[in-house]
Amino acid sequence: MIPIPEEAVTALRAVMDQTAYIPDLCTLLYPNWDVDRHEHEEQVKNEIHTKFLQKWWPHHQTLKTAAIKGELVQEAGYFWSQTSLERFRIVAQFMIWLFMWDDEFDCGDLQTDIEQADICRRDTMAFLKWCLEVPRSDFEAPPGGQHNSGCMQDILRAMQSSLSHVSMRRFADSLYQYVEAVGEVQKSRMASLPTWDDYLANRLHNIAMFPCILAIEYAYDLKVPAWVIDSEAMQSIFRETVISVVVANDIFSFKKEALVGQIDNALFLKVAHGGHRGFQRGLEETIQELVESRDRFIASESEILTSEEYLKLPEQTQEDIKTFILSCKFMIVGNVKWSKSTKRYLLEHAPDGVTIVNLNTKKQ
Template sequence: MIPIPEEAVTALRAVMGQTALIPDLCALLYPDWWADRHEHEAQVRHEIHTDFLERWWPDDESLKTAAKKGELVQEAGYFWGGSSLERFRIVAQFMIWLFMWDDEFDCGNLQTNSEQAAICCRDTLAFLKWCLEVPRSDSEAPPDGQHNSGCLQDILAAMQASLSHVSMRRFADSLYAYVNAVGEAQQHRLAGLPLWNDYIDNRLLNIAMFPCILAIEYSHNLKIPAWVIDSKEMQSIARETVVSVVVANDIFSFKKEALVGQIDNALFLKVALSTHRNFQLGLEETIQELVESRDRFKASESQLLGSEEYLKLPQDVQEDVKAFILVCKFMIVGNVKWSKGTKRYLLEDAPDGVTIVNLKTKKN
């Protein structure tokens, strides 16, 4: 178990042994939103499981097994629903890389080795910049180092061939920010419990959702004006997409993380910062955060689509903006569906879409 602050140990001891029931969040929170499995999911899953993973991570058996068991291609399909086969293949590969790279920090060799974690972040950034900061000489070899990110050369090249310079610049910067944020999270992993707002602000960056959102332009071949992406309304939509994904995923992943003493979790934080130490009550308080995030998303969407600037856009551009927002909804709803169903999180199903989170430890 990872060493954690004493205040967190106390909170974990209080909730272990309790059981909470997660209601059907899609029906409760997003009854008018939807997300479907991708029509090319089976084909891309086969390609990734039999070729892509073996090519790029030939010796990482435990991580490959976890990636397959976690149904990550299904998650990618929910996230980028409706994309073409060619573009879905690329974003699904990107999601696999995110998982394989991040899991080394969460539960792999870099989990408690801050020195090696810092080296990995440094070398990853160097490789990303070699891929993204073009032009460069065709004869210039990629930098060596501890990063295991070679697959990104082809993935990022495909995106560069499609996206505008401005869109690719924005995506690249978000990817750099993600890698830096993971490194900083690793450095502070053993610190005390953060306040709620501080936790959310940090998780917004180290969960890699902003790069996933910015990849929507590529996945659906959209042309979004820079001012739309930079507008306070679209920035709010993107932020609330990430907040919703973070908080919902933390709810479903709580048991898996609690069992190994991992405290970077919104549901755990709600319980730990409370005086009630009640798992079910903490869950209900966390769900309320999702309600408020959804309401902020919908308000920003209404403001953007009703603005004079938006209404002056050509019809095809308006449709692209609507499509971008729709895919953000796919990510929110799809994350709930994937998190609810993945075997990674050790959950139990109950009638009426309810999910059981049982923290009772079995006696030998």
């Protein structure tokens, strides 16, 4: 177990003999937001499992096994459900890099080694900026160091060939912010138990959802005006997409994280800060956060699609905006479907779509 504050230890001990039951969140919260698996999922999964992982992480067998077991290509298929094979291949590779890079901090060698983790973040940032900031000759060698991000050179080159300068700039900045944010959560989880607002403020960026959202434009070859992306309503949609993914993923991953003492989890905070130690009660309060986030998403979507500015746009631009918003819904619902089914989270399943989170380790 990694070092955590004493107050967190007390809260964890209080729930470790309890069981909670997660209702079918797709039916309960998103009955009209369905998403299908990508038609090319199996092909791309085979390519990634047999070639891509071995090429870029040949000596990281534990992380490779976790990536394969976690069905990460399935999650990418939900996130970018209706894209072409060529573009799905790129965003699926991007998803794999995100998990492989993050897992070194989350459950790999860098989990408790702050010094080496800082070196990895520094070297990763240098490499990403080398790829993104200045056009490079194919004969110029990239910077070395401890970053395990070599695959991103081809991924980012593919995105640069399609996205506008403004869109690529926005994506790059979100990627840099993600890399920096991973360091903050690693340090804070060992220092103190955050408030709900502080947790969300940090978690919004360290889960890498903003880069995934901004990759929608590449994935679907969309042309969305910059003023639409930057509008308050669209930024609200982005924020609620991230909140919904963060909170739902935290619900399903709670057991996996609790067993190793990770406290950067929305459900755990509801239990620890709620003045009670009831696991099911904390779960119900966490689900209510999803309800409120969904409602804010719907209100922002309506604001965009009924605005005079939107109605004056060319038909194709309107369709591109609708596709962008629809893909955000795919991410929200797809994350729930993937989180329920992945083997990463040590879950059990009951009838009617109910998921069981059993923390009584004596009964495992």
